[in-house]
Amino acid sequence: MRALIISADNFEDSELLVPYYRLQEEGAVVDVASMKPGSIKGKHGYEVKVTKLLKDVTAGDYDILILPGGKAPEAVRKEKKALDLARSFFEKNKPVAAICHGGQTLISAGLVKDRRVTCYKSVVPEMKEAGALYEDADVVVDNNLISSRQPADLPAFMREIMKKLKFKKT
Protein backbone atom coordinates (compact mmCIF):
# COMPACT_ATOMS: atom_id res chain seq x y z
CA MET A 1 0.00 0.00 0.00
CA ARG A 2 1.37 3.38 -1.01
CA ALA A 3 0.03 6.74 0.16
CA LEU A 4 0.74 10.18 -1.23
CA ILE A 5 0.63 13.34 0.89
CA ILE A 6 0.85 16.60 -1.03
CA SER A 7 1.73 19.63 1.07
CA ALA A 8 4.07 22.59 1.44
CA ASP A 9 5.48 24.91 4.12
CA ASN A 10 3.08 26.06 6.83
CA PHE A 11 1.08 22.84 6.85
CA GLU A 12 -1.05 22.15 9.93
CA ASP A 13 1.39 19.85 11.71
CA SER A 14 -0.99 17.34 13.28
CA GLU A 15 -3.03 17.04 10.08
CA LEU A 16 0.06 15.88 8.23
CA LEU A 17 1.82 13.93 10.99
CA VAL A 18 -1.17 11.90 12.21
CA PRO A 19 -1.98 10.34 8.80
CA TYR A 20 1.76 10.06 8.05
CA TYR A 21 2.43 7.97 11.16
CA ARG A 22 -0.90 6.12 11.10
CA LEU A 23 -0.42 4.82 7.59
CA GLN A 24 3.13 3.74 8.40
CA GLU A 25 1.78 1.94 11.47
CA GLU A 26 -0.31 -0.10 9.05
CA GLY A 27 2.76 -0.88 6.92
CA ALA A 28 2.11 1.62 4.14
CA VAL A 29 4.87 3.44 2.28
CA VAL A 30 4.09 7.14 2.57
CA ASP A 31 5.53 9.70 0.17
CA VAL A 32 5.44 13.41 1.02
CA ALA A 33 5.43 15.41 -2.19
CA SER A 34 6.07 19.14 -2.47
CA MET A 35 7.35 21.75 -4.88
CA LYS A 36 10.92 21.97 -3.58
CA PRO A 37 13.41 19.32 -2.43
CA GLY A 38 14.56 19.10 1.19
CA SER A 39 11.92 19.40 3.84
CA ILE A 40 8.74 21.32 4.53
CA LYS A 41 8.03 23.04 7.84
CA GLY A 42 4.70 23.12 9.62
CA LYS A 43 3.01 26.05 11.37
CA HIS A 44 4.10 24.52 14.68
CA GLY A 45 7.68 23.97 13.56
CA TYR A 46 7.74 20.28 12.69
CA GLU A 47 9.93 19.49 9.68
CA VAL A 48 8.98 16.66 7.37
CA LYS A 49 11.25 15.30 4.65
CA VAL A 50 10.06 15.75 1.08
CA THR A 51 10.46 12.26 -0.41
CA LYS A 52 9.18 13.13 -3.86
CA LEU A 53 9.15 16.26 -5.97
CA LEU A 54 5.62 17.12 -7.03
CA LYS A 55 6.69 17.26 -10.70
CA ASP A 56 7.94 13.65 -10.52
CA VAL A 57 4.79 12.11 -8.98
CA THR A 58 2.72 9.58 -10.94
CA ALA A 59 -0.80 9.12 -9.57
CA GLY A 60 -0.82 5.46 -10.62
CA ASP A 61 1.88 4.68 -8.05
CA TYR A 62 -0.44 5.40 -5.11
CA ASP A 63 -3.58 4.00 -3.48
CA ILE A 64 -4.67 7.18 -1.71
CA LEU A 65 -4.06 10.93 -1.83
CA ILE A 66 -4.06 12.89 1.43
CA LEU A 67 -4.34 16.69 1.54
CA PRO A 68 -3.57 18.16 4.99
CA GLY A 69 -4.55 21.71 5.91
CA GLY A 70 -2.88 24.79 7.30
CA LYS A 71 -1.63 27.46 4.92
CA ALA A 72 0.05 24.92 2.64
CA PRO A 73 -3.02 24.41 0.40
CA GLU A 74 -2.84 28.09 -0.59
CA ALA A 75 0.43 27.25 -2.35
CA VAL A 76 -0.48 23.72 -3.45
CA ARG A 77 -3.69 24.84 -5.19
CA LYS A 78 -1.65 27.07 -7.50
CA GLU A 79 0.29 24.09 -8.86
CA LYS A 80 -1.21 22.66 -12.04
CA LYS A 81 0.52 19.35 -11.34
CA ALA A 82 -1.21 19.03 -7.95
CA LEU A 83 -4.60 19.69 -9.55
CA ASP A 84 -3.93 17.18 -12.33
CA LEU A 85 -2.93 14.56 -9.75
CA ALA A 86 -6.10 15.12 -7.72
CA ARG A 87 -8.19 14.80 -10.91
CA SER A 88 -6.38 11.59 -11.76
CA PHE A 89 -7.27 10.04 -8.36
CA PHE A 90 -10.90 11.01 -8.88
CA GLU A 91 -10.97 9.59 -12.43
CA LYS A 92 -9.67 6.27 -11.14
CA ASN A 93 -12.09 6.44 -8.17
CA LYS A 94 -9.17 6.18 -5.73
CA PRO A 95 -9.58 7.59 -2.20
CA VAL A 96 -8.79 11.27 -1.73
CA ALA A 97 -8.81 12.54 1.87
CA ALA A 98 -8.80 16.28 2.58
CA ILE A 99 -8.87 17.94 5.99
CA CYS A 100 -9.29 21.58 7.02
CA HIS A 101 -7.93 23.84 4.24
CA GLY A 102 -6.88 20.74 2.25
CA GLY A 103 -10.16 20.93 0.33
CA GLN A 104 -9.02 24.18 -1.31
CA THR A 105 -6.88 22.14 -3.67
CA LEU A 106 -9.97 20.14 -4.69
CA ILE A 107 -11.92 23.37 -5.24
CA SER A 108 -9.20 24.66 -7.57
CA ALA A 109 -9.20 21.31 -9.38
CA GLY A 110 -12.96 21.63 -9.96
CA LEU A 111 -13.68 18.38 -8.13
CA VAL A 112 -16.21 19.32 -5.45
CA LYS A 113 -19.30 20.23 -7.50
CA ASP A 114 -22.32 18.23 -6.30
CA ARG A 115 -20.12 16.27 -3.89
CA ARG A 116 -20.87 15.92 -0.16
CA VAL A 117 -17.94 17.44 1.65
CA THR A 118 -16.82 19.20 4.82
CA CYS A 119 -13.91 21.57 5.48
CA TYR A 120 -12.59 24.18 7.90
CA LYS A 121 -15.20 26.83 8.72
CA SER A 122 -13.36 29.66 6.94
CA VAL A 123 -13.31 27.58 3.73
CA VAL A 124 -17.09 26.96 3.77
CA PRO A 125 -18.10 29.98 1.61
CA GLU A 126 -15.80 29.11 -1.28
CA MET A 127 -16.64 25.43 -0.91
CA LYS A 128 -20.34 26.21 -1.36
CA GLU A 129 -19.62 28.62 -4.19
CA ALA A 130 -17.79 25.82 -5.98
CA GLY A 131 -21.00 23.80 -5.88
CA ALA A 132 -20.16 21.42 -3.02
CA LEU A 133 -22.91 19.99 -0.81
CA TYR A 134 -21.35 21.16 2.46
CA GLU A 135 -22.03 19.31 5.72
CA ASP A 136 -20.92 20.26 9.22
CA ALA A 137 -19.66 16.90 10.50
CA ASP A 138 -16.42 15.45 11.86
CA VAL A 139 -16.07 13.39 8.70
CA VAL A 140 -18.01 13.18 5.45
CA VAL A 141 -17.55 10.27 3.05
CA ASP A 142 -18.89 10.64 -0.49
CA ASN A 143 -17.74 7.68 -2.54
CA ASN A 144 -13.94 8.14 -2.95
CA LEU A 145 -13.89 11.53 -1.19
CA ILE A 146 -13.23 11.70 2.56
CA SER A 147 -13.20 15.09 4.26
CA SER A 148 -12.90 16.52 7.77
CA ARG A 149 -12.98 19.97 9.33
CA GLN A 150 -10.05 20.31 11.72
CA PRO A 151 -7.44 18.53 13.91
CA ALA A 152 -10.01 17.42 16.52
CA ASP A 153 -11.68 15.41 13.75
CA LEU A 154 -8.55 13.34 13.09
CA PRO A 155 -9.88 10.19 14.85
CA ALA A 156 -12.97 10.12 12.59
CA PHE A 157 -10.92 11.14 9.53
CA MET A 158 -8.42 8.31 10.03
CA ARG A 159 -11.16 5.78 10.86
CA GLU A 160 -12.81 6.39 7.50
CA ILE A 161 -9.49 6.44 5.64
CA MET A 162 -8.52 3.08 7.11
CA LYS A 163 -11.94 1.60 6.29
CA LYS A 164 -11.58 2.72 2.69
CA LEU A 165 -8.12 1.19 2.41
CA LYS A 166 -9.15 -2.04 4.10
CA PHE A 167 -12.08 -2.22 1.73
CA LYS A 168 -9.68 -1.84 -1.19
CA LYS A 169 -7.53 -4.69 0.09
CA THR A 170 -10.33 -7.26 0.06
Add this chain to the structure above:
Amino acid sequence: MRALIISADNFEDSELLVPYYRLQEEGAVVDVASMKPGSIKGKHGYEVKVTKLLKDVTAGDYDILILPGGKAPEAVRKEKKALDLARSFFEKNKPVAAICHGGQTLISAGLVKDRRVTCYKSVVPEMKEAGALYEDADVVVDNNLISSRQPADLPAFMREIMKKLKFKKT
Protein backbone atom coordinates in the same frame (compact mmCIF):
# COMPACT_ATOMS: atom_id res chain seq x y z
CA MET B 1 -11.54 0.66 26.46
CA ARG B 2 -10.11 3.51 28.51
CA ALA B 3 -6.63 4.97 28.15
CA LEU B 4 -4.77 7.27 30.51
CA ILE B 5 -2.15 9.75 29.34
CA ILE B 6 -0.17 11.46 32.10
CA SER B 7 1.70 14.57 31.03
CA ALA B 8 2.31 18.25 31.78
CA ASP B 9 3.38 21.47 30.04
CA ASN B 10 6.16 21.18 27.47
CA PHE B 11 5.17 17.69 26.33
CA GLU B 12 6.49 16.57 22.94
CA ASP B 13 3.40 17.40 20.92
CA SER B 14 3.37 14.52 18.43
CA GLU B 15 4.13 11.96 21.15
CA LEU B 16 0.98 12.97 22.97
CA LEU B 17 -1.30 13.78 20.01
CA VAL B 18 -0.60 10.67 17.93
CA PRO B 19 -1.60 8.16 20.65
CA TYR B 20 -4.42 10.50 21.76
CA TYR B 21 -6.02 10.53 18.31
CA ARG B 22 -5.11 6.93 17.43
CA LEU B 23 -6.82 5.48 20.48
CA GLN B 24 -9.91 7.62 19.85
CA GLU B 25 -9.92 6.36 16.26
CA GLU B 26 -10.28 2.88 17.75
CA GLY B 27 -13.18 4.03 19.93
CA ALA B 28 -11.28 4.37 23.20
CA VAL B 29 -12.03 7.00 25.81
CA VAL B 30 -8.78 8.85 26.46
CA ASP B 31 -8.19 10.85 29.63
CA VAL B 32 -5.34 13.34 29.83
CA ALA B 33 -4.25 13.72 33.44
CA SER B 34 -2.02 16.44 34.81
CA MET B 35 -1.29 18.35 37.97
CA LYS B 36 -3.40 21.44 37.25
CA PRO B 37 -6.85 21.90 35.71
CA GLY B 38 -7.34 23.60 32.34
CA SER B 39 -5.01 22.60 29.58
CA ILE B 40 -1.38 21.69 29.06
CA LYS B 41 0.75 23.15 26.30
CA GLY B 42 3.29 21.28 24.20
CA LYS B 43 6.77 22.37 23.15
CA HIS B 44 5.33 23.13 19.70
CA GLY B 45 2.38 25.07 21.06
CA TYR B 46 -0.47 22.56 20.88
CA GLU B 47 -2.88 22.82 23.79
CA VAL B 48 -4.59 19.71 25.10
CA LYS B 49 -7.43 19.76 27.59
CA VAL B 50 -6.75 18.19 30.99
CA THR B 51 -9.73 15.88 31.48
CA LYS B 52 -8.65 14.55 34.87
CA LEU B 53 -6.62 15.92 37.73
CA LEU B 54 -3.75 13.59 38.55
CA LYS B 55 -4.82 13.46 42.20
CA ASP B 56 -8.25 12.14 41.21
CA VAL B 57 -7.06 9.31 38.95
CA THR B 58 -7.74 5.67 39.84
CA ALA B 59 -5.53 3.19 37.98
CA GLY B 60 -8.30 0.59 37.98
CA ASP B 61 -10.38 2.76 35.63
CA TYR B 62 -7.93 2.34 32.75
CA ASP B 63 -6.64 -0.37 30.42
CA ILE B 64 -3.38 1.32 29.48
CA LEU B 65 -1.07 4.09 30.69
CA ILE B 66 0.76 6.21 28.13
CA LEU B 67 3.72 8.43 29.02
CA PRO B 68 4.69 10.86 26.24
CA GLY B 69 8.05 12.63 26.24
CA GLY B 70 9.32 16.18 25.96
CA LYS B 71 10.13 18.13 29.10
CA ALA B 72 6.88 17.12 30.81
CA PRO B 73 8.29 13.95 32.41
CA GLU B 74 10.74 16.12 34.39
CA ALA B 75 7.69 17.48 36.22
CA VAL B 76 5.61 14.30 36.20
CA ARG B 77 8.38 12.18 37.77
CA LYS B 78 8.34 14.45 40.84
CA GLU B 79 4.70 13.61 41.54
CA LYS B 80 4.29 10.74 44.00
CA LYS B 81 0.79 10.11 42.65
CA ALA B 82 2.14 9.58 39.12
CA LEU B 83 4.72 7.08 40.39
CA ASP B 84 2.10 5.23 42.45
CA LEU B 85 -0.17 5.03 39.39
CA ALA B 86 2.64 3.62 37.23
CA ARG B 87 3.42 1.03 39.91
CA SER B 88 -0.23 0.09 40.06
CA PHE B 89 -0.35 -0.58 36.29
CA PHE B 90 2.76 -2.77 36.60
CA GLU B 91 1.34 -4.70 39.58
CA LYS B 92 -1.81 -5.48 37.60
CA ASN B 93 0.33 -6.30 34.52
CA LYS B 94 -1.55 -3.69 32.50
CA PRO B 95 0.18 -2.13 29.47
CA VAL B 96 2.39 0.90 30.11
CA ALA B 97 3.77 2.66 27.04
CA ALA B 98 6.57 5.21 27.38
CA ILE B 99 8.23 7.15 24.58
CA CYS B 100 11.29 9.41 24.56
CA HIS B 101 11.67 11.06 28.00
CA GLY B 102 8.48 9.33 29.17
CA GLY B 103 10.59 6.54 30.65
CA GLN B 104 11.98 8.97 33.24
CA THR B 105 8.75 8.58 35.19
CA LEU B 106 9.26 4.81 35.24
CA ILE B 107 12.86 5.28 36.41
CA SER B 108 11.69 7.41 39.33
CA ALA B 109 9.02 4.81 40.13
CA GLY B 110 11.72 2.12 40.30
CA LEU B 111 10.07 0.07 37.58
CA VAL B 112 12.79 -0.45 34.96
CA LYS B 113 15.28 -2.69 36.79
CA ASP B 114 16.02 -5.82 34.72
CA ARG B 115 13.42 -4.79 32.16
CA ARG B 116 14.13 -4.54 28.43
CA VAL B 117 13.48 -0.95 27.48
CA THR B 118 14.39 1.85 25.08
CA CYS B 119 14.22 5.64 25.44
CA TYR B 120 15.53 8.91 24.04
CA LYS B 121 19.31 8.90 23.66
CA SER B 122 19.90 11.52 26.35
CA VAL B 123 17.97 9.38 28.85
CA VAL B 124 20.09 6.25 28.18
CA PRO B 125 22.70 6.82 30.94
CA GLU B 126 20.15 7.15 33.75
CA MET B 127 18.08 4.32 32.27
CA LYS B 128 21.11 1.99 32.48
CA GLU B 129 22.02 3.27 35.92
CA ALA B 130 18.52 2.33 37.08
CA GLY B 131 19.24 -1.26 36.02
CA ALA B 132 17.31 -1.35 32.75
CA LEU B 133 18.38 -3.63 29.92
CA TYR B 134 18.59 -0.86 27.32
CA GLU B 135 18.10 -1.63 23.62
CA ASP B 136 18.47 0.75 20.67
CA ALA B 137 15.34 -0.10 18.66
CA ASP B 138 12.25 1.71 17.38
CA VAL B 139 10.14 -0.20 19.86
CA VAL B 140 10.89 -2.65 22.67
CA VAL B 141 8.18 -4.79 24.22
CA ASP B 142 8.91 -6.50 27.53
CA ASN B 143 5.72 -8.07 28.83
CA ASN B 144 3.45 -5.14 29.80
CA LEU B 145 6.10 -2.49 29.05
CA ILE B 146 6.23 -0.90 25.60
CA SER B 147 8.89 1.73 24.92
CA SER B 148 10.14 3.81 22.00
CA ARG B 149 12.90 6.36 21.45
CA GLN B 150 11.46 9.36 19.62
CA PRO B 151 8.68 10.74 17.37
CA ALA B 152 9.94 8.90 14.26
CA ASP B 153 9.25 5.64 16.14
CA LEU B 154 5.55 6.45 16.59
CA PRO B 155 4.38 3.99 13.88
CA ALA B 156 6.12 1.07 15.63
CA PHE B 157 5.11 2.35 19.08
CA MET B 158 1.43 2.55 18.12
CA ARG B 159 1.53 -0.81 16.30
CA GLU B 160 2.68 -2.56 19.49
CA ILE B 161 0.25 -0.63 21.69
CA MET B 162 -2.67 -1.64 19.48
CA LYS B 163 -1.52 -5.28 19.45
CA LYS B 164 -1.41 -5.30 23.23
CA LEU B 165 -4.89 -3.83 23.51
CA LYS B 166 -6.32 -6.15 20.89
CA PHE B 167 -4.74 -9.03 22.73
CA LYS B 168 -6.42 -7.88 25.93
CA LYS B 169 -9.82 -7.79 24.19
CA THR B 170 -9.77 -11.48 23.24
